[in-house]
Amino acid sequence: MKTINSISVLCLCAAFLLPCAVSCESSGDTAKPVINLIEPAEGDILVIGESVHFEMEVSDDDALREYKVEIHNNFDGHQHQASVRSGEEESVPFYFERTWSDISGKKNATVHHHDILISSNATPGSYHLEVFLTDASGNEAYLVRNVELAYEGGDHDHDHDQAGLF
Amino acid sequence: MFAKRFLPAVFLCGCVWLPAGAQQQEADSVSKTVSLDGVVVSAGSYHKAAERASSLPLEIADERFLRQHFTGNITQTLEHLPGVHSMDIGQGFSKPVIRGMGFNRISVAENGIKQEGQQWGADHGLEIDAFGVGRITVRKGPASLLYGSDAMGGAIEISQSPPPEDNRVFGEAVVMGRSVNDALGGSLMLGIRHDGWYARLRYTEQRFADYRLPADTVVYLSQRMPVEGRRLKNTAGFERDASLYAGYKTGAYASSYTLSRTFQKTGFFPGAHGIPDASRLADDGDARNIDLPYSLVEHLKAASRQQYVFGDGRATAWIDLGYQRNDREEWSLFHTHYTGQKAPEKDPDRELAFTLDTYSASARLRLFSPGSRWEHTAGWDVQAQRNRVGGYSFLLPSYDRFTAGALWLTSYHPSPELSISAGIRYDYGRIRSDAYTDPYLMAYLTGRGYTGEALESYRWRSYPVSRRFGDFSGSVGFVWTPGGGAHQFKSNIGRSFRLPGAAELASNGVHHGAFRHEQGSPMLSSEQGWQLDAGYTYESASVRLSVSPFFAWFSNYIYLRPTGEWSALPHAGQIYRYTGAEAVFAGAEASLRVGLTSHLAWELTAEYVYTYNVDERVALSFSPPAGVRNTLSWTGGGFSVSAELQSVASQRRVARNEEATPGVHLIHAQADYSARLGRTRVGLTLSVHNMLNTAFLNHLSFYRKAEIPEPGRNISLIIKLPF
Numbered sequence: 001m002k003t004i005n006s007i008s009v010l011c012l013c014a015a016f017l018l019p020c021a022v023s024c025e026s027s028g029d030t031a032k033p034v035i036n037l038i039e040p041a042e043g044d045i046l047v048i049g050e051s052v053h054f055e056m057e058v059s060d061d062d063a064l065r066e067y068k069v070e071i072h073n074n075f076d077g078h079q080h081q082a083s084v085r086s087g088e089e090e091s092v093p094f095y096f097e098r099t100w101s102d103i104s105g106k107k108n109a110t111v112h113h114h115d116i117l118i119s120s121n122a123t124p125g126s127y128h129l130e131v132f133l134t135d136a137s138g139n140e141a142y143l144v145r146n147v148e149l150a151y152e153g154g155d156h157d158h159d160h161d162q163a164g165l166f
Numbered sequence: 167m168f169a170k171r172f173l174p175a176v177f178l179c180g181c182v183w184l185p186a187g188a189q190q191q192e193a194d195s196v197s198k199t200v201s202l203d204g205v206v207v208s209a210g211s212y213h214k215a216a217e218r219a220s221s222l223p224l225e226i227a228d229e230r231f232l233r234q235h236f237t238g239n240i241t242q243t244l245e246h247l248p249g250v251h252s253m254d255i256g257q258g259f260s261k262p263v264i265r266g267m268g269f270n271r272i273s274v275a276e277n278g279i280k281q282e283g284q285q286w287g288a289d290h291g292l293e294i295d296a297f298g299v300g301r302i303t304v305r306k307g308p309a310s311l312l313y314g315s316d317a318m319g320g321a322i323e324i325s326q327s328p329p330p331e332d333n334r335v336f337g338e339a340v341v342m343g344r345s346v347n348d349a350l351g352g353s354l355m356l357g358i359r360h361d362g363w364y365a366r367l368r369y370t371e372q373r374f375a376d377y378r379l380p381a382d383t384v385v386y387l388s389q390r391m392p393v394e395g396r397r398l399k400n401t402a403g404f405e406r407d408a409s410l411y412a413g414y415k416t417g418a419y420a421s422s423y424t425l426s427r428t429f430q431k432t433g434f435f436p437g438a439h440g441i442p443d444a445s446r447l448a449d450d451g452d453a454r455n456i457d458l459p460y461s462l463v464e465h466l467k468a469a470s471r472q473q474y475v476f477g478d479g480r481a482t483a484w485i486d487l488g489y490q491r492n493d494r495e496e497w498s499l500f501h502t503h504y505t506g507q508k509a510p511e512k513d514p515d516r517e518l519a520f521t522l523d524t525y526s527a528s529a530r531l532r533l534f535s536p537g538s539r540w541e542h543t544a545g546w547d548v549q550a551q552r553n554r555v556g557g558y559s560f561l562l563p564s565y566d567r568f569t570a571g572a573l574w575l576t577s578y579h580p581s582p583e584l585s586i587s588a589g590i591r592y593d594y595g596r597i598r599s600d601a602y603t604d605p606y607l608m609a610y611l612t613g614r615g616y617t618g619e620a621l622e623s624y625r626w627r628s629y630p631v632s633r634r635f636g637d638f639s640g641s642v643g644f645v646w647t648p649g650g651g652a653h654q655f656k657s658n659i660g661r662s663f664r665l666p667g668a669a670e671l672a673s674n675g676v677h678h679g680a681f682r683h684e685q686g687s688p689m690l691s692s693e694q695g696w697q698l699d700a701g702y703t704y705e706s707a708s709v710r711l712s713v714s715p716f717f718a719w720f721s722n723y724i725y726l727r728p729t730g731e732w733s734a735l736p737h738a739g740q741i742y743r744y745t746g747a748e749a750v751f752a753g754a755e756a757s758l759r760v761g762l763t764s765h766l767a768w769e770l771t772a773e774y775v776y777t778y779n780v781d782e783r784v785a786l787s788f789s790p791p792a793g794v795r796n797t798l799s800w801t802g803g804g805f806s807v808s809a810e811l812q813s814v815a816s817q818r819r820v821a822r823n824e825e826a827t828p829g830v831h832l833i834h835a836q837a838d839y840s841a842r843l844g845r846t847r848v849g850l851t852l853s854v855h856n857m858l859n860t861a862f863l864n865h866l867s868f869y870r871k872a873e874i875p876e877p878g879r880n881i882s883l884i885i886k887l888p889f
Contacts, residue, residue: 028783030822065730072737097614099732132739137782138728138822140740144389 032141033060033133035067040129045148046071049120056131059108063136066101069116074126074146094122094149105136124149216303219577221587221643221658223701223714223755225250227302229327233849234806234838236884238342238351238372238405240296244322248755248771249306249714251790255868256401257347257377257877259291259432259461263866264306265716266751266775266789267319270667273309276324277411277424279469279488280313282524282551290494293428293465295407297340297353297370300327306755307699307716308660310639311589314547314571318639318662318693326411329357329364338888342372346855346880347401348453349374362415370407375453376433377401380861380878384437384869391437391872394449398874400457403432418475426467433460435874458515459498466491482532490524500558507606510558519556524549543575553668561675561684563628565599565668583647590640595665599672601630611734624734631672631688637663643699654703664693666744670724676738683733684726685743693746695720708761715754723749725779725786728822740823748780769797777819787821791829791865804841810834817865827870830862846888855880 039055046052058064073093096116103109129145213226225247227235235243241260245252251263264272274281274292283293302324305312309321330336335358342351351372358365376397383390393399409426433456436446450457473484496518500509510516528547534540551567573591580586604627611621643658672686697718704711727745732738753775761767772794777786792815799808816829836853859879863870 028779028822030784030820066732068732070737095736097734097736099734132732134728134730134732134740136730138730138740140728140823 029062029135029137030139031061031135032139033058033064033135035131035133035141035143037131037143037145040145040147042145043148044145045150045152046118046127046129048118048122048124048149048151050118051114052116052118053114054116055110055112057108057110058103058133060135060139062107064103064106064109065134065136065138066099066104067111067134068097068099068132070130070132071096071116071127071147072130073123074128091121091123093125094118094127118149122149124151217654217703218585218645218647221585221641221645221656222305222307222309222699223249223656223716224306225304227304229300230838230840230849232299232302233851233884233886234836234853236296236342236851237882238296238344238349238374239291240294240299240302240324241292243296244302244304246795247304248757248773248795250304251866253788253866253868254864255291256398256432256435257349257374257403259868261291262322263788263790264304264320264322265753266777266786268788270316271319271664273313273317273321274324275313275321276467277326277422277469278471278486279424279467279490280316280526280549281465281467282490282522282526282549283463283465283492283494290463291430293430293463293492294324295353295368295370295409295426295428297351298326298355298368298407298409299324301325306714307658308639308641308662308697310593310662310664311573311575311591311641311660314549314569314591315593315595315637315639315662315664315692318664318695318697326366329359329366329413333360334358336889338886340884340886342882342884344374344880344882346877347374347377351405364413364415366411368407368409368411370405372405373454374404375402377877379875380859381875384875385873386437392447393437394447396878397453398435399437399447399450400433400455400460401435402454402456403430403460404456405430420471420473422471424467424469426465428463428465430463431456431460432463433457435869435872437872459496459517462493462495462497464491464493478536480533480535482534483530485529486527488524488526490522490526492522492524493520494522495519495557507558514558516557517559518561520553520562521556522551522553524551526550539579541577541579543573545573545575547571547573559675560602560604560627561677562669562673563599563602565597565631565672567595567597567668569593569595569665583649585645586642587644588640588642590638592636592638593663593665594634594636596634597631597665597668597671598633599628599631599668601626602628607735610736614734616734620734627674628672628686629674629688631686633666633671633688635665635692637692637694639663652705654701654705656701658699660697660699662695662697664724666690666692666724670744673744676733676735681739682728683735683738683741685741687744690724690744691722691746693720693724694722695749710759711757713754713756716752718751720749720751722746723779723786725749725821727782747782749786750776750778750780752776765800765802767799767801769795769799771795771797779821782822785819785821787824788866789817789819789821791815791817791827804839806836806838808836808838810836814862825870827863827865830860832860832862833857843887844889848888849884849886851882851884853882855882 036057039053072095127147127149129147130142132142134140232243235246237243239260241252241262244250244262249265252260253263253268254260261268262272302322305321307320309317313321337357338355340353349372353368353370355366355368376399378397382393384393407428411424413422436459467490469488471484471486475482495516497515498517500514526549530543530545533542548570553565555562555564571591571593573589575589577585577587603625608625611624639662641658641660645656647654670686670690671688674685676683695718699716701714724744724746726742729741729743731741733741755773757771759767759769774792775790777789779786794813795810797808797810799806812832814830818826820826834855835857838851840847840849856879861875864876
């Protein structure tokens with residue numbers, strides 16, 4: 001009998017807590033913003049000494065804040081430092097990092113610029129291009145692309161503003 | 167009838183946890199630490215006394231519990247108590263979490279001295295020799311009255327086994343093996359008691375290899391990283407501890423002295439440290455080597471207690487003095503993003519170094535007259551700390567911290583059934599951190615085109631901070647045990663406050679692995695809140711039920727808030743700034759133990775924590791998921807065999823940028839044998855943890871973010887041979 005009493009106390013307690021678990025649901029924004037990176041695409045070649053055609057669509061259910069682009073090498077321990085182009089200075093592994101906040105406050109934005117310049121002394125090889133995005137309440141999203149830094153562009157290159165070059 | 171025989175046995179064996187209350191433990195630990203006159207308090211009566219004495223819920227882990235759940239890591243052992251969790255980084259580092267609060271909201275005290283380390287650090291564990299622990303009392307709820315402002319979430323009190331009753335030489339040898347990380351550990355203790363003199367020496371060493379996990383890849387910063395041979399590379403480590411304890415008692419005077427040193431060297435998984443780089447994850451053919459990155463931790467502690475009993479026990483006074491030195495270093499192959507920065511000539515790969523010196527003193531006076539219904543305790547605590555930093559990277563500035571507190575506790579027993587206790591404490595704190603500017607960073611930012619205000623805001627790695635805080639904490643509670651004592655009710659309401667820590671005021675840097683840029687706020691107010699606790703216990707011959715709900719409201723709760731801004735520091739993520747918010751914590755623990763037959767018992771424990779950041783309308787980070795443990799155990803003739811189903815609910819109530827973690831069911835089993843050998847007992851425990859080798863994520867693990875699952879199946883064997 002007493003056992004039954006005890007169990008009923010336990011159930012009562014559970015009954016008290018359960019509604020709280022279900023109904024005191026938080027309603028603050030925890031949804032991540034969304035990145036749709038159009039250019040550069042996966043595996044694209046970024047030409048050393050030229051600027052990168054950067055194009056993406058970003059959105060958030062509430063309001064966007066700012067985004068950052070970072071490019072760093074993915075040499076995986078292989079030494080590329082010695083790679084020297086004939087008659088030129090020694091190359092260095094390329095590193096780029098910059099934040100843009102011109103999307104702040106918008107729900108949707110299309111980003112299109114040529115602000116990222118691959119310096120002419122960049123070591124060719126495989127790199128990561130990362131895009132980081134926040135919304136107004138600090139939810140973040142990020143995306144990584146594998147890109148190649150090379151002296152010559154491949155077939156897949158900037159299509160609209162440089163079409164006349166090829 | 168069988169149950170009448172059975173229940174006291176359970177109490178004596180002690181694998182029971184009882185909610186009880188606060189104010190008594192100090193006195194308890196005194197009598198236990200220094201009472202050498204042969205009164206050995208049995209486990210059952212200690213539990214009952216502790217339970218009756220105070221109005222806060224508590225859990226007690228005794229020698230048998232500690233052996234049965236031994237892992238070589240004391241925090242992981244405590245995870246088996248309802249309401250207590252372990253926040254892990256792999257196998258090496260763990261810090262305790264009580265009802266969703268951890269870091270500097272929990273105090274750990276060993277033999278009455280509050281343990282001071284780099285407890286605020288995400289990848290810093292607790293420096294306690296797990297082999298030397300005799301009993302642990304966990305106070306859930308505000309323990310600030312006893313331990314000062316850092317104990318608002320609870321306190322963990324660690325004490326050693328009591329000395330033998332008679333004059334003799336004694337000792338203990340323990341060996342431990344674990345399959346999940348090929349760990350081998352051992353500890354040897356030798357002691358002597360002669361009349362009023364008592365001394366004990368302990369040496370412990372543990373070595374472990376990279377641990378096994380049931381996964382082939384993990385994801386770190388969106389990169390899929392291989393786990394070669396299903397072992398997490400470079401998570402090997404070792405630990406070496408030594409301690410000396412001595413006591414003397416004559417008549418009304420007693421004193422005790424402790425000297426201990428713990429040392430740990432543990433590797434970090436390079437796949438979740440710094441920039442993702444798969445080349446560092448190739449199998450190096452040696453699961454036992456500790457390569458870069460790794461961490462070195464050393465903790466030195468010297469403490470003494472002097473106690474005097476006046477007037478046939480009407481007054482007891484004691485003074486504790488302590489010195490602690492904590493060294494923590496993190497080593498990682500020298501790397502920099504600043505062209506001007508060269509590797510230091512000495513220790514080029516030492517990335518971060520902290521040395522924390524802590525001097526502490528406390529005094530207590532307890533007044534109690536036989537036959538009186540009142541008992542009073544007055545106390546005074548003072549602590550001074552100096553933290554110095556080094557290494558080629560920067561996270562936290564050097565700082566000085568001074569705190570002092572005065573307290574008064576009173577308990578009143580109008581009848582044997584009722585006890586009312588109240589207490590008030592005032593704490594004063596001062597913290598000063600040194601300014602630090604980084605010339606390399608400034609050159610780097612200038613080179614990237616930063617000027618003016620933006621440059622100025624980043625140039626200071628740490629602002630000079632000088633702050634003073636002072637506030638009251640207090641509590642009132644009761645314990646009511648009507649009639650024959652089958653039912654017990656208790657409740658406690660307390661107001662607590664906490665001084666912001668140095669990291670919260672003045673940190674400014676990227677913690678490798680955490681990736682985010684953590685920034686202190688020099689103008690933070692102290693943390694303040696009200697905490698309400700209740701407890702109900704029912705006990706009959708065959709049934710024991712305990713329920714302890716709690717509710718806490720904080721007008722100012724300090725947490726790391728994502729700002730939405732990306733840091734200008736190289737390879738840094740979003741800036742997270744320490745911010746105060748209104749917050750709510752609520753939940754309960756419940757346990758039910760039913761003796762089915764004289765040998766068979768079923769136990770159910772359940773726990774739930776709800777956290778809510780009122781300002782942001784989201785949960786707080788690292789909220790423990792709800793959990794239930796079902797344990798069926800058979801005991802008889804020195805043997806005990808048990809099987810446990812542990813169910814962990816999914817955690818979907820998450821803070822921003824924290825992923826939901828799915829739930830899991832785990833099966834554990836255990837066999838324990840204890841036999842009389844001469845006048846001591848030999849203990850042998852074989853346990854299998856995660857029997858089905860289930861791959862699952864732990865919401866509280868530091869490696870959760872990297873989607874690194876918890877360790878796989880673990881078979882462990884502990885042999886304890888006292889002599």
